[in-house]
Amino acid sequence: MGFKEHCFKKSLWLFHFAGASCNNCDIEILDCLTPRYDVERFGMLLVGSIRHADVLLVNGSINQRDKSRLLELYEQAPKPILVVAIGACGCTGGIFAEGNTFAGPVDKIIPVDAYIPGCPPKPEAILAGVVKLLNK
């Protein structure tokens, strides 16, 4: 078992970064915590500080103001960290990609491990994405 597998063997803690989003993806991520989907039964927990996190969830297009913050967060994160880009905005910039404040999709700024497309992706899709990433 490699170091990376060893780190991600038990409960994963998630940190959520909302870029310039429309809020829908944020809500769907929160929705994963609520009774119908309940990710906490898999040991996943939304944490308040990036320093506690194993997974960084990024949603929304990234604007010029967010860019430096996202980089900074990534640098502060304990490695190895998995980065998941959520939603059309996170993957490509989506409908906001032509905007005048757009600063590139997430993978131009930090390395991304998984993409979950959809606008917004359903909570099931978010769960499926994370599970796929773990089995990789």
Add this chain to the structure above:
Amino acid sequence: MVKKTLIPIGPYHPLQEEPELFKLYCEGEIVKDIKWETGYNHRGIEQLSEKKTYDQSFFLVERICGICSTSHPFAFANAVEEICNIEITNRAKYIRTIIAELERVHSHLLWVGLAGHFLGYNTVFMWAWKYREPVLDLFEMISGNRNSYAMFKVGGVRRDIENNKIPQILDVLSLVKKKTDMLVGAVMDDPVIHARTKGVGILTKQDIIDFAAVGPTARASGVAIDVRKDDPYAAYPLVNWKVITAQAGDVFAKAEVRLLEMYESISIIEQCLEGLKKEKEGEINVKVKDIPEGWGTGHAEAPRGEVFHYVLSDGSNSPARHKIRAPSYTNIATFKKSCIGQTISDATISLAAVDPCYCCTERMAVAYDSKTGNKIMNGNELIALSAQKTQNIKNQI
């Protein structure tokens, strides 16, 4: 001299899903001043809209805010239809109203949940979000997506609600009503919630007028403004309902207004479904040949207050100018009144009480001095200021 402490909340704080930065200036436990910074969420919607055709713009405006993803297209449709001077069919009116009211139900449930979460009362959070799911299922059944429904277009709606779906919608509504009863009981009779929210974050009637607050924030302070009554659009004049107000202006009153509004919304939907049965299936569109030169305005009552759109058309297929004013934009200014003088622990719920939505709020404004009428800061000055700052940072690096 008492020392002032600065407590920053955000921009990426676990309490908030959206990025924004609050700075609380405190003396001891008491908040003395508050400042906030936004812009983390700015996407340049108005400029994007001018690059898109009218049909494409609908998909864009519903992505201004994911929770109000009907109100913006609603107001935009009203504005464009004013330019073309067309009247949509009754069936389309009913469908639009149903979608808008379903959205209000799910948005208010979401708020109640979040408010519970802010108070440290996670049971309410879990309940409210659990019972929000059936409403989202309804949306999925009607439109194919849980959020961002893409139901609106110029001249009508994109999809019909077939009459055979009506019983299922009614079933869900009666379930939601029952659960709302439970939530109302849980919230209104709970001594802990009373203690945490009564007398907290009070906004008087005068404050509301001074800050031009709208929506449930205003109605909780006894100002009965509601676009659905004041300037009725779509099917609102065809159904019976009343504007809910409360007098106290505190957080409790805001919760009360939102919870009771859900009953009104459910009753509006039920009446609209009755109306649907009388209209012929499939008559959901009016053909629009072209969009003439001119301008139009449209508004809609979002779950958070009035959404206003102004569209200037030059006769081409995309708007020449599109101006949007969203409710949170004015509502968040009330923090200056509601949070100051509170303890830090009460400031959170006072901030959450207006149901702020920062993705609506991210736009630029010009500030005028009300006494002299002078511009305090105009667009170019702001841009120059921003350029200057970038320069400074570059120099530092």
